[in-house]
Amino acid sequence: MSSKDEKNLSQVIEKISKMxxxxxxxxQQVHDIIMTAEPTLKPRIWYGMPAYAKAASSPALVTLRNDERLNLAITEKPxxxxxxxxxxALMPAAWYFESVDxxxxxxIAEIVHSVVD
Incomplete structure (x- = not known):
């Protein structure tokens, strides 16, 4: 893992730890699911949110939001x-959740696979 990837991962973990x-x-559970489902994805902060991209310098594919509800979203890039x-013809792009069973x-793993393929 490059030092940039390590820095980005550290920032994502720090962001989650402050919640x-x-x-x-x-x-943290959703982060772990994403990283297990697609270990090649690179965590990073994207517009202040934990996000996951194919490379440290490429646009995020999936984001996690902590607003009034927790949210997993596909960005406009995939x-x-x-x-x-x-x-x-509706195209699903975001899912709200409060817990993970x-x-x-x-x-979540299926959604992540779908944006990487």
Whole structure:
């Protein structure tokens, strides 16, 4: 890991560590899920949020927000695909969550895989 990657990772971990509980634990869990799902992604701060990109100098693909609700979002950079089914041409781009159970963890991993592929 390059020193820039290490610095960026440190900044993401610091950002998460400053969050109040129980959000801090949930966000740390989501960070771990993202890094396990796609270990080649590079954590970094993107517009003040923890984010994940293909390289330290490339745009973020996925962000985590800690606002009124916790949020996992796909940035505008990856290719979007219509959802199909009942959602037709709508393109999912953000998901809110308050906790992470087994199903949510799997779904987060699937979302992350979808933006990297």
């Amino acid at each position: 109040d509980e129980p959000r801090r634990s949930v966000m 290719a979007f695909r219509p959802a199909g089914g009942v959602d037709g 087994e199903y949510t963890a799997r779904r």
